[in-house]
Amino acid sequence: MSALFPIPQAVDPTSSQDTPHPGQGRGRRTPSPEELLDGLNEPQRAAVVHAGSPLLVVAGAGSGKTRVLTRRIAWLISERKAHPGSILAITFTNKAAAEMRERVEDLVGRRARIMWVSTFHSACVRILRKEIDKFGYKSSFSIYDAADSKRLMTLVLRDLDLDPKRYQPRAVLNWVSTQKNELVDEEKATANAKNHLEETYAEAYTIYQRRLREANALDFDDLIMTTVHLLQAFPEVRETYRRRFRHVLVDEYQDTNHAQYALVRELCADEPGAETGGADRVEPSELMVVGDADQSIYAFRGANIRNILQFEEDFPNARSILLEQNYRSTQTILNAANSVISRNKGRKPKNLWSDAGDGDKITGYVADDEHDEARFVSEEIDKLTDAAKAKPGDVAVFYRTNAQSRVFEEVFIRVGMPYKVVGGVRFYERKEVRDALAYLRMLVNPADEISLRRILNVPKRGIGDRAEACVEALAQRERLTFWDALRRAEEAPGIASRSLNSIRAFVDMVDELQSMVDAGERADVVLEQVLARSGYLKELEDSDDPQDETRVENLAELVAVAREFADEPVSGPSVDPADTDAPPPGLGDFLERVALVADSDQIPDQPEGGDDNGVVTLMTLHTAKGLEFPVVFLTGLEDGVFPHMRSLGDQTELEEERRLAYVGLTRARERLYVSRAVVRSAWGAPAHNPASRFVDELPVDLVDWRRTEAAQTSWNRPVMPSLPQRNAGGVTRRFGTAAIRADSAAKAKGTREIPSLDPGDRVLHDSFGMGTVVSLDGAGDNAVASIDFGSEGVKRLLLRYAPVEKL
DNA sequence: GAGAACTTAATTTTT
DNA sequence: TTAAGTTCTC
Numbered sequence: 001m002s003a004l005f006p007i008p009q010a011v012d013p014t015s016s017q018d019t020p021h022p023g024q025g026r027g028r029r030t031p032s033p034e035e036l037l038d039g040l041n042e043p044q045r046a047a048v049v050h051a052g053s054p055l056l057v058v059a060g061a062g063s064g065k066t067r068v069l070t071r072r073i074a075w076l077i078s079e080r081k082a083h084p085g086s087i088l089a090i091t092f093t094n095k096a097a098a099e100m101r102e103r104v105e106d107l108v109g110r111r112a113r114i115m116w117v118s119t120f121h122s123a124c125v126r127i128l129r130k131e132i133d134k135f136g137y138k139s140s141f142s143i144y145d146a147a148d149s150k151r152l153m154t155l156v157l158r159d160l161d162l163d164p165k166r167y168q169p170r171a172v173l174n175w176v177s178t179q180k181n182e183l184v185d186e187e188k189a190t191a192n193a194k195n196h197l198e199e200t201y202a203e204a205y206t207i208y209q210r211r212l213r214e215a216n217a218l219d220f221d222d223l224i225m226t227t228v229h230l231l232q233a234f235p236e237v238r239e240t241y242r243r244r245f246r247h248v249l250v251d252e253y254q255d256t257n258h259a260q261y262a263l264v265r266e267l268c269a270d271e272p273g274a275e276t277g278g279a280d281r282v283e284p285s286e287l288m289v290v291g292d293a294d295q296s297i298y299a300f301r302g303a304n305i306r307n308i309l310q311f312e313e314d315f316p317n318a319r320s321i322l323l324e325q326n327y328r329s330t331q332t333i334l335n336a337a338n339s340v341i342s343r344n345k346g347r348k349p350k351n352l353w354s355d356a357g358d359g360d361k362i363t364g365y366v367a368d369d370e371h372d373e374a375r376f377v378s379e380e381i382d383k384l385t386d387a388a389k390a391k392p393g394d395v396a397v398f399y400r401t402n403a404q405s406r407v408f409e410e411v412f413i414r415v416g417m418p419y420k421v422v423g424g425v426r427f428y429e430r431k432e433v434r435d436a437l438a439y440l441r442m443l444v445n446p447a448d449e450i451s452l453r454r455i456l457n458v459p460k461r462g463i464g465d466r467a468e469a470c471v472e473a474l475a476q477r478e479r480l481t482f483w484d485a486l487r488r489a490e491e492a493p494g495i496a497s498r499s500l501n502s503i504r505a506f507v508d509m510v511d512e513l514q515s516m517v518d519a520g521e522r523a524d525v526v527l528e529q530v531l532a533r534s535g536y537l538k539e540l541e542d543s544d545d546p547q548d549e550t551r552v553e554n555l556a557e558l559v560a561v562a563r564e565f566a567d568e569p570v571s572g573p574s575v576d577p578a579d580t581d582a583p584p585p586g587l588g589d590f591l592e593r594v595a596l597v598a599d600s601d602q603i604p605d606q607p608e609g610g611d612d613n614g615v616v617t618l619m620t621l622h623t624a625k626g627l628e629f630p631v632v633f634l635t636g637l638e639d640g641v642f643p644h645m646r647s648l649g650d651q652t653e654l655e656e657e658r659r660l661a662y663v664g665l666t667r668a669r670e671r672l673y674v675s676r677a678v679v680r681s682a683w684g685a686p687a688h689n690p691a692s693r694f695v696d697e698l699p700v701d702l703v704d705w706r707r708t709e710a711a712q713t714s715w716n717r718p719v720m721p722s723l724p725q726r727n728a729g730g731v732t733r734r735f736g737t738a739a740i741r742a743d744s745a746a747k748a749k750g751t752r753e754i755p756s757l758d759p760g761d762r763v764l765h766d767s768f769g770m771g772t773v774v775s776l777d778g779a780g781d782n783a784v785a786s787i788d789f790g791s792e793g794v795k796r797l798l799l800r801y802a803p804v805e806k807l
Numbered sequence: 808g809a810g811a812a813c814t815t816a817a818t819t820t821t822t
Numbered sequence: 823t824t825a826a827g828t829t830c831t832c
Contacts, residue, residue: 093822121822146821220822300820401819403823423821457808464808499808596822622820644819660820683818684823 029109036075036107040067047288047321048072051080054268054315055288056253056308060352061337061666062328062628065290069249070100072288073115074107076247084108086246087115088267092255094119094597096626116245120260121220122596124227128218131230131237140588142217142441142448143595147429149173149219151450156207160200167200175201176208180221181257181302183228185209214481216447224259231266238266242282252626253291253311257302261314264289269315287315293348294341297622297660299652309348326352326666328628330359332702333672337665340697344655352666362698364705365675369686370404370636373677374411376706377633380673381417381616384631390671392418393614396629398621398664400642404635405618412616422619428594432540432551433558437594439530443510443517444588446483453482459539461506467499509533523590524562531555565590621664632668634661637676638689661694674698678709 037045044064047057048071059065073089076082091097097117105112116123129139144152153169153176179189186209190202212218218226231238248268250256256264270284289311296305312318326334334352341347363380367373377397384390397408402424412419427433435458438451446452457463467489474492475485489495489503513533516526531537537555540548568585617629621642636642642661647653665672674695679686691709757763761773 119822223822297820298822301822403818406823460809462808466808496808620820646819656820681823 029107031074031078031107033075033079036071036078040064040071041325043321043323044068044071047323048075049079050288050319050321052286054286054311054318056311056318056320057288057290057323058308058320058348058350059290059292059323060326060350061292061295061663062326062354063323063352064325064327065251065323066096066100066103068323069251069290070103070107073100073104073112073247073249077104077108077112082247084111085114085116086244087117087249088123088245088247089115089117089249090120090123090251091117092119092252092626094122096251097122119596120256120263121223124223124263125592125596127227127241128223128230131234132226134234134237135226135230137213137218138216138445140216140445142215142445142451143223143592144212144217144219144450145595146173146220147434148217148450151454152211152215153204153208156204156211159207160204162200162204167204172201172204176205177221178302179205180225181259183225183259183262185225185229211449214447215449216445217450221259224257224263228259228262228266231263239282242267242285245285247286248288250287250289251291252295253289254293254296254305254308255291255298255303256307257304258307259302261304261307265314294344294350294659295625295663297625297656297663299656322350324350324352326354327356328669329354329666330356330670332358332361333665333668336362336672336698336702337662339699340658340665340694341662343697344658345651360671361704362702363671363673364695364703365673365707366691366705366709367675367677367707369679370407370677370681371411373635373675374407376675377408377635377673378411378415378417380633381631382415384671385613390631391613392616393612394630395633396617396619396624396627396631396667397633397635398619398624398667399636400621400644400660402620404641408618408635418613418615420615420617422617423623427554427557428597430551430554432536432554435536436527436531436555436558437591439513439534439536440523440527440587441591442483443514443526443530444591446510446514447481449482452486455534456506459535461535462502463499463506467495467503470495470499471503517587520586522562522566523587524559524566526587527559527562531559561594562590565593621660624667625663628667628669630669631671631673632664633673633675634664635675636680637674637692637695638680639692640687640689641676641680642692643694658694674703 037048040048044067047055047068057065057068059068069089073087076087077084089097089100091100097119101112101115101117104115104117116126118126125143128137128141132141133139142148150169150173153173157164157167157169157172179185184192186202186206189205190199193199193202212222231241245267248264250264264287268285268287289308291308293305293308296303296308299305307314312320329337331354334354338352342349365373365376367376381390381392381395384395385392399405399408405421405424409419409421411417428437435455438454441451442448442455453468456468470492471485471489472482474480474488475482478485478488478491480488485492486503487507489500489507513526513530516529537552540552540555565585639648643654643657647657676689676691676695679688681687757773763773
């Protein structure tokens with residue numbers, strides 16, 4: 001757990017090409033123009049030197065877009081004399097940001113440090129910390145992650161007395177998130193509501209926002225939306241940032257949502273008429289966006305491919321540059337990827353090519369089950385390492401969902417293969433880590449009710465539900481924050497005197513800790529004091545639950561992370577050197593950093609030669625975006641797994657899955673493996689999945705099948721009246737004891753019965769909410785219903801699996 | 808108020 | 823299968 005933070009370090013092996021003078025990058029270098037263009041092809045050079053109009057770089061996988069971005073920034077500073085502080089570069093992850101900063105620094109020296117290179121979210125936080133007082137927030141606002149948001153929404157829904165079955169926090173939050181990504185605030189959402197469901201959602205949205213505000217907190221989506229609103233509401237603020245950022249560069253533009261697009265526009269768009277044409281008029285900033293529509297894989301969280309497809313319309317007289325030469329993979333791998341992605345409709349044709357030669361064929365393997373598949377992968381890695389063809393650190397294993405990592409872990413542990421799972425149950429989502437952070441957040445921002453109530457009785461200190469409810473009642477009656485109500489708990493009617501004593505002790509402890517924070521104490525010291533004084537650590541240490549041992553270790557790790565942070569030089573990424581009044585990084589800065597880390601920020605840095613052979617990296621396909629590995633295993637290629645079951649009935653979603661496959665295939669440099677399991681256990685019972693359609697889309701002559709389904713013994717194969725059809729939801733369960741068990745379990749639950757539906761019926765779906773049946777196809781197990789879920793759109797659902805209930 | 812025992816729901820992807 | 827949430831019991 002050492003790479004939780006983007007510690008600047010070259011990871012991409014190709015980065016060495018960009019550091020021709022190692023050790024010399026610290027000073028104030030002035031590279032020659034030739035040096036900055038060295039090794040670039042024509043279109044790449046054009047992108048680096050382009051000046052003036054908005055620029056779209058369509059960068060196919062592995063076409064060197066990161067090089068183009070870093071060289072361009074260096075070019076701006078070095079050749080066009082741009083002030084580094086006038087550059088805003090947006091990347092997808094913190095890690096990518098740190099890498100980019102490092103590489104530019106290698107080219108032009110330390111002055112590059114004051115560029116803003118960050119994610120959208122970090123950049124917005126930075127702006128908001130400075131400006132959000134204009135909206136009545138305090139600059140110490142908390143950032144709520146998904147779990148905090150869910151907790152808060154649960155409270156809101158409870159307050160509204162809504163049936164928790166009908167209105168699940170997740171579903172409501174998804175809806176709210178969509179609104180925010182579209183820059184629809186709670187008032188507009190209320191006005192837009194077209195039916196009862198939307199009215200209810202809008203009401204929840206309104207109260208949710210009110211409580212966020214009372215807690216002086218913003219959720220992830222608020223960070224972007226509020227920044228846009230700020231720039232729109234205060235023209236002088238907007239002018240400040242427009243004048244400041246003369247160069248805006250956005251990476252992964254295909255994954256931006258509407259709010260992010262609007263933010264870019266606020267900063268960069270030319271605006272006829274807004275100014276009177278006087279001397280005050282600010283020339284629009286230079287904008288460059290880089291992306292690849294074929295790698296757009298975040299539509300589910302609001303990303304809008306239209307942003308990249310219609311860039312030329314959005315920004316008149318924009319120029320486009322296409323990068324098609326791939327410097328990463330063999331031609332075999334590229335042909336496979338091209339073949340798959342070409343099945344998507346309505347895409348701009350693009351053909352990646354490489355002069356790296358054909359290389360090895362793709363290796364295919366059909367496993368009996370997921371254990372067999374994992375064993376195959378591990379044995380294959382063994383063979384490669386024994387033959388010195390690869391080191392564990394060269395290898396990545398990809399899968400569609402995090403749950404699939406378990407089998408690989410089991411096998412890898414058994415055979416002693418070093419590995420690291422990226423993502424999954426993340427460090428910062430562990431209970432003990434979240435508890436510790438909740439303490440810290442509530443110290444910095446006592447209005448943060450969610451954090452405060454999370455730890456109010458953790459460890460147990462005799463402040464139970466009863467007492468908590470009394471305090472909350474007091475808070476609501478007196479219009480106090482929960483914390484202020486706690487301080488005046490003796491006024492709460494009906495509160496037990498025993499609870500009152502506990503509350504007093506708690507308040508005293510918090511007061512003491514808060515005075516430490518106010519005194520500017522280091523984050524790690526505060527954290528240690530929190531763990532000690534709250535008794536949290538002691539409770540874990542005294543426990544005989546073996547799980548609690550690892551919890552203690554995780555907390556020690558968190559303290560170490562805090563210490564590392566506190567020891568950082570003052571010019572950390574979140575401190576603006578241009579701000580002379582910027583205080584040294586404190587607890588608040590630490591929490592901010594922690595709130596914005598992503599899975600991909602923890603990808604292990606590959607060792608630079610030496611004896612260390614690195615570790616195999618396991619991750620989801622989504623996390624793999626932007627990375628590359630000499631050896632890639634693409635696993636679980638089964639219809640229902642990948643493409644995921646929920647995408648099978650929907651053309652748009654299926655195309656997104658296909659883009660995901662394209663991303664996965666193009667991560668490989670030399671060797672690519674594709675595998676699937678005939679039988680895979682999914683929540684208890686084994687399921688029999690047909691081959692992924694993406695396998696069929698690979699050119700046959702490119703794949704060398706090490707083992708095929710025909711190699712299975714006959715009793716292992718499905719003996720079914722109708723063999724699995726390649727249709728929407730071609731997922732079949734095998735007959736046999738397991739299937740019977742699954743069926744009886746389903747019956748016992750009473751929800752897995754296939755509902756008999758007719759067009760016009762009203763239904764309730766677990767995540768889409770209420771809908772109306774439009775039409776039905778098929779019968780029995782294969783029955784598929786088209787259901788209109790209003791704002792969620794019309795979905796085709798396989799009734800056998802879809803969590804729908806007839807109303 | 809706390810812990811045990813039970814039920815139930817969820818399994819897509821994440822800044 | 824597992825985790826999280828709810829109810830029950832002391």
